[in-house]
Amino acid sequence: MQGQMMHYPLTIGHFLERAEKLFPKVEVVSRLPDRSLHRYTYGEFASRARKLASALLKLGLKDGDRVGTLMWNHYAHLEAYFGIPIAGGVLHTLNLRLHPTDLAYIIEHAGDRFLIVDDVLLPLWEKVAPMVKNVEEVIVVPLTGKPVPEGFLDYEQTIAPAGELEEFRIAGEEQALGMCYTSGTTGRPKGVVYSHRAVVLHSLASALPDALNLSQKDVLLPVVPMFHVNAWGLPFTATMTGTKQVLPGPYLDPESLLDLYEREQVTATAGVPTIWLGILQALEKEPNRWKLVPGMRMVVGGSAAPEGMIRAFDKFGLRVIHAWGMTETTPLGTVSYLKSYMEDLPEDEKYRIRAKQGLPVPLVEARGWGEEGEIPWDGKTMGELQVRGPWIAESYYNLPEGADKWTEDGWFKTGDVVTIDAEGYIEIVDRTKDLVKSGGEWISSVQLENALMGHPAVAEAAVIAVPHPKWQERPLAVVVLKEGASATEEELKAFLEPKFAKWWIPDRIVFVEEIPRTSAGKFLKSKLREQFKDFKWE
Secondary structure, eight states: OOOOOOOOOOOTHHHHHHHHHHOTTOEEEEEOTTSOEEEEEHHHHHHHHHHHHHHHHHTTOOTTOEEEEEOOSSHHHHHHHHHHHHTTOEEEEOOTTSOHHHHHHHHHHHTEEEEEEEGGGHHHHHHHGGGOOSOOEEEEEOTTOOOOOTTSEEHHHHHTTSOOOOSOOOOOTTSEEEEEEOOOSSSSOOEEEEEHHHHHHHHHHHTSTTTTOOOTTOEEEEOSOTTSHHHHTHHHHHHHHTOEEEEOTTOOSHHHHHHHHHHHTOOEEEEOHHHHHHHHHHHHHSTTSOOOOTTOEEEEOSSOOOHHHHHHHHHTTOEEEEEEEOGGGSSEEEEOOOOGGGTTSOHHHHHHHHTSOBEEOTTOEEEEEETTEEOOSSSSOOEEEEEESTTSOSSOTTOGGGGGGBOTTSOEEEEEEEEEOTTOOEEEEEETTTOEEETTEEEOHHHHHHHHTTSTTEEEEEEEEEEETTTEEEEEEEEEEOTTOOOOHHHHHHHHTTTSOGGGSOSEEEEOSOOOBOTTSOBOHHHHHHHTTTOOOO
């Protein structure tokens, strides 16, 4: 016997229609290059997104054509998030922090026919353009108000005469909506193509109370760039729920963000740990300067958040929520929250749980896989995290050699090394390539880093494996101290000793001015390993 429900395709066209019909007065606020604020409503946004769709079709966009965006977080990028897919195109967000040669490779590999670029990013595009042959039209968003240079289309002049697209050109829920490329820290960047169905289901799950808990009453500021895994899907989820969106433009420094949090009374925000570490330092320096919404939720992903940081924000009445995901997972995979019966646990135990990556969100299945198969849920045994679900990629775009990232039974191999405790909480202890193998035993660089960043003098810490004549590899800690703070190597080792077995303690701790980062804000350990490959242990 079959069910008798309507066939109702899951597409983001429904999100756009819902926002314009039910929440036309809700604001979208954007920080512009001159630091002024642009304000309009979902009603105006929806109209302009429909006009962008019509304009692209008049330029010759065909179903499945890729449209690249080289843009910061602002209203026009949000219009592209919806205008491109409802026209039948594929939204391809480009990471403006990548090297021009990487950008050129990605644009060519994806086959972008059109490009929408902020006028402030034209100097970057001009470095990329000579290496690109397939882009036919470049549309420039005049955020500064200056005339658009010759040879480019003016975004405003292009969409102004276009009528609003009434009938969306979405063939079905499996049609491609967008695509992103991995940051390419190992090998060439790899493309992931998202379907309408995947994004809709991902948005529904993201909004759940035990996920990112986004509602119409929230005010959301995504610090995570809209060019990085679709800003973790937040622009889609927020439009679905009718949430006010505050988009920070290019100003991601702590003071600019804190000013915007206060001015717009933001209740939810999201970004990588390096952003929150900077904000924490600003709050500690001037604890009474900003009046933020009590309990503002700060979703952290991209890399592990140190327990010390979670504790520190609690003192300011701000709540850090740990999440995990990847480009290949659209990206939300897990969120860390306490189960109902854990509220009476000792405070230290609750912080220990909150510092884990958490539980899989509904519809995502996860397992740890070791040499002998699936690992036990004992919180100790390490294995590679593998996931599957309706918004997990099943292959890379036009990259047959990437097939080894999937198991024969259809699970995606994340490359993250995890333990899973008896309650099902996942804790990432490292990346497979970042584990330290000392004397035949594994040491987690992530756990050492998080412990070091719990020291009051430490701003950042990265731990890498360095070849050792006796033990094969030993951990070397690279530390950045907080401004005006001091600490010795011996002091930091003594700080670690109560927390780890003696053989886990780094043999050496070196102090540096800064730690290199990837375009997504993660520690670039490959560069550190290259820098310290000839390190002398004596």
